Every structure is written in structure tokens, then in C-alpha cells.
Amino acid sequence: MAEIPGDTRRDRIVDDLRGHLGASLVDSLVKPGDDVWVRVEASAWRRAGEILRHEMGFDYFCFLSAIDWLPSPYGKGEDDPTEPPPERDDTIRQGYAGGQTRLQLLARVVSSTDHIGVNVKCDVADADPSVESWIPVYAGANWHERETHEMFGIGFTGHPDLRNMYLPTEFEGHPLRKDFPLLARMVKPWPGIVDVEPLPGGGDDEEGEGE
Amino acid sequence: MTSTESLLDRRQMAYIAAQASDARVNVELETEGMTLNIGPQHPATHGTLRIIARLDGEQVVWAEPSCGYMHRGYEKLTEVRTYPQVTALINRIDWLGSFANEVPFILAAEKLMGIEAPPRAQWIRTILFELSRIANVSSRRCSWRSAIVSTSSTSSKARPVVASTRTSTASVD
Numbered sequence: 001m002a003e004i005p006g007d008t009r010r011d012r013i014v015d016d017l018r019g020h021l022g023a024s025l026v027d028s029l030v031k032p033g034d035d036v037w038v039r040v041e042a043s044a045w046r047r048a049g050e051i052l053r054h055e056m057g058f059d060y061f062c063f064l065s066a067i068d069w070l071p072s073p074y075g076k077g078e079d080d081p082t083e084p085p086p087e088r089d090d091t092i093r094q095g096y097a098g099g100q101t102r103l104q105l106l107a108r109v110v111s112s113t114d115h116i117g118v119n120v121k122c123d124v125a126d127a128d129p130s131v132e133s134w135i136p137v138y139a140g141a142n143w144h145e146r147e148t149h150e151m152f153g154i155g156f157t158g159h160p161d162l163r164n165m166y167l168p169t170e171f172e173g174h175p176l177r178k179d180f181p182l183l184a185r186m187v188k189p190w191p192g193i194v195d196v197e198p199l200p201g202g203g204d205d206e207e208g209e210g211e
Numbered sequence: 212m213t214s215t216e217s218l219l220d221r222r223q224m225a226y227i228a229a230q231a232s233d234a235r236v237n238v239e240l241e242t243e244g245m246t247l248n249i250g251p252q253h254p255a256t257h258g259t260l261r262i263i264a265r266l267d268g269e270q271v272v273w274a275e276p277s278c279g280y281m282h283r284g285y286e287k288l289t290e291v292r293t294y295p296q297v298t299a300l301i302n303r304i305d306w307l308g309s310f311a312n313e314v315p316f317i318l319a320a321e322k323l324m325g326i327e328a329p330p331r332a333q334w335i336r337t338i339l340f341e342l343s344r345i346a347n348v349s350s351r352r353c354s355w356r357s358a359i360v361s362t363s364s365t366s367s368k369a370r371p372v373v374a375s376t377r378t379s380t381a382s383v384d
Contacts, residue, residue, distance in 0.1 A: 176286055
């Protein structure tokens with residue numbers, strides 16, 4: 001197996017970060033030739049940003065958002081609405097670099113000299129989802145944190161202006177959480193996958209036996 | 212006495228008059244400061260964007276963009292759709308670069324499913340990318356022009372006296 005040249009550089013990034021953060025860096029994943037994934041503790045969120053920016057040269061802030069890993073309690077789009085929903089495994093799996101909580105914060109920073117991206121994740125507690133704001137480190141995080149706050153209900157301490165950005169001010173709930181119902185779909189159920197037409201000219205214009 | 216002298220005089224007079232009129236314009240521009248609400252519907256914006264601008268004469272001293280007037284929350288809509296259905300949403304994010312948004316989504320979906328598109332499909336994507344880039348650049352050129360014209364015409368509504376001479380040249384352009 002030929003070693004991919006970017007591999008050791010990315011390993012070194014994780015080692016560097018672990019050297020600075022110690023046990024606060026909980027998990028990591030290096031994808032050869034691709035992004036680096038690290039997971040830090042929520043208490044070390046701002047510290048991780050500071051180190052990445054000031055010590056390790058990750059000067060470009062790409063985005064900040066969150067993930068709700070809860071499987072949708074409302075089924076899937078391809079489900080037949082006339083049938084009872086199929087049995088599904090509804091355990092929560094947190095993807096790259098693991099995790100414990102349902103909600104995870106996710107930010108990506110890039111080094112403009114090395115062209116390596118680092119995805120930083122952190123678990124946020126369900127009861128009090130709140131971390132320190134990244135604005136003092138990356139000023140561009142301002143609007144990203146506002147959006148994450150209104151869409152996922154994650155608080156950012158030290159953020160100067162956590163008003164809603166897209167939603168009306170009096171809106172209640174956090175729409176991008178999986179248990180927030182999509183009202184349009186609740187009012188009128190999706191007819192299911194009936195809008196996929198057979199290819200024209202195939203000869204079998206009738207609904208076939210599947211194959 | 213001589214014609215040259217009177218010419219100089221006349222020039223000087225004209226200069227003084229110009230200075231005086233400039234001064235008058237400057238005095239007119241020194242306003243109390245006003246708050247101007249631009250949008251959400253405005254011909255200069257492609258889509259809807261509201262900007263609350265505080266003006267001091269011609270200068271914008273403070274502005275706050277207020278967005279979300281066209282926010283549909285397509286992340287939420289994708290939760291209940293299949294991948295082929297989502298492509299129809301993705302290409303509406305930016306109607307000038309629809310294909311440029313669609314392909315990254317398709318690539319991500321293919322990566323998740325472990326699929327690699329056949330070479331012919333990849334070539335077709337490249338061609339469509341280039342065509343969409345050309346369409347995007349040329350339509351943006353046109354829209355800049357219309358945006359310039361429409362902004363200048365609205366500013367003349369805000370300050371009819373001072374700006375009328377300038378906007379007339381801008382809108383002829």
C-alpha cells in the first residue's frame with residue numbers, strides 16, 4: 001500500500017491539537033487526503049478555536065452549524081403514507097469522531113497556506129445546549145452562531161446579538177431539530193413515491209412488476 | 212481695459228459662482244441624518260433583502276441587513292424527500308448558478324452511497340458546468356447594469372433636489 005502523502009501532515013495536526021488541548025480532545029479521525037475531524041469537549045470549544053487560529057494557522061473560518069442526530073420521528077419521505085411505518089433502528093449514531101449527545105456542534109476551519117480543512121465537533125448537552133461564542137476568535141462566526149441558535153436552540157455565551165436572523169422574532173421552536181414537525185407535511189401527507197415516472201419509449205408504460 | 216482682463220474677470224466670477232453653488236449644495240447635504248428603509252422588495256436586489264440604513268447626507272453611516280424574507284428552510288424540506296427530489300430544491304438556491312449547486316449535492320449523495328458516476332456522465336457534467344458558468348457571468352453583467360440604474364433612480368426619490376442632476380446622467384447610461 002502506497003502511503004498517501006497528505007496523511008502524515010494530517011496526523012501531525014491532530015497530534016499538535018492534542019498537545020495543546022490534552023484530554024479535552026476526545027476523539028479524532030484522519031481521512032487521508034481529505035479533511036481532519038476532531039471532537040472536543042464543550043468546555044474547550046473556544047480554546048480549540050483559539051489554538052487552531054493563533055497557534056496552528058487555520059485562518060479561514062468556513063462555517064459553523066449543528067447536527068441533530070435524532071432519527072426523524074415522522075418517518076421518511078419514501079414511506080407509503082397508507083401503510084404503517086416500517087420498523088426502524090432508531091439508535092443515535094454520531095458519525096465521524098463519535099459522540100454521546102443527540103445535538104452536536106460542527107465547525108470547519110481551513111488553513112489558507114496548507115489547504116487543509118479541520119472539522120471541529122463538540123457534544124452539547126440536551127438540557128443546556130450552550131458553548132462559548134467563537135466571535136472573539138473568528139469574527140465571521142457571528143451570523144453562523146445566530147443561525148445555529150435559532151435553528152437548533154444552541155446558546156452561545158458572549159454572543160452580542162443572538163436575535164433571529166431568518167425566522168420572525170416571535171417564532172417558537174427550533175425548526176431544524178428533527179422532532180420539529182414540518183407543518184406542510186403534517187397538514188397534507190405526501191402521496192409517497194408516485195411521481196417517479198417510467199422512462200418514455202421504454203414500451204412498458206404500464207406499472208411493471210418492479211424490475 | 213483689454214479683452215483679456217475682462218476674460219480673466221469673467222473666469223474669476225464664474226469660479227466664485229461655482230464655489231458658491233458648491234457651498235450651497237454642501238450646506239444642503241448636511242442633513243440631520245435620516246433612517247432609510249430599503250426593501251424588502253427593491254428592484255436593485257435579486258430576491259428580497261431589507262436594509263435599514265442611516266444616512267448622513269449622501270453617506271451611509273450605519274446599515275443593518277435584515278434577511279429571511281425568502282427563507283424556505285430547504286434543510287427541513289430535504290428531511291422528507293428522496294435524493295432525486297432534493298435536486299429540484301437545490302437548484303433553486305441560486306437561479307443563476309443552479310447547476311453549480313446541484314452537482315455538489317449530487318456528489319455528496321454519491322459519496323454517501325459509494326457510487327462513482329460513469330465517465331460519460333462526468334463529461335456531461337463538465338460541459339454543463341461550463342455552460343452554466345457562461346450563462347451566470349453574462350446574466351450577472353446584465354443585472355449589474357440594471358441594479359445600478361435602479362439604485363440611482365430610487366436615491367433620487369429620497370433626495371429629489373440634490374440628486375436629480377446626477378441620476379439623470381446615470382440612468383441615461
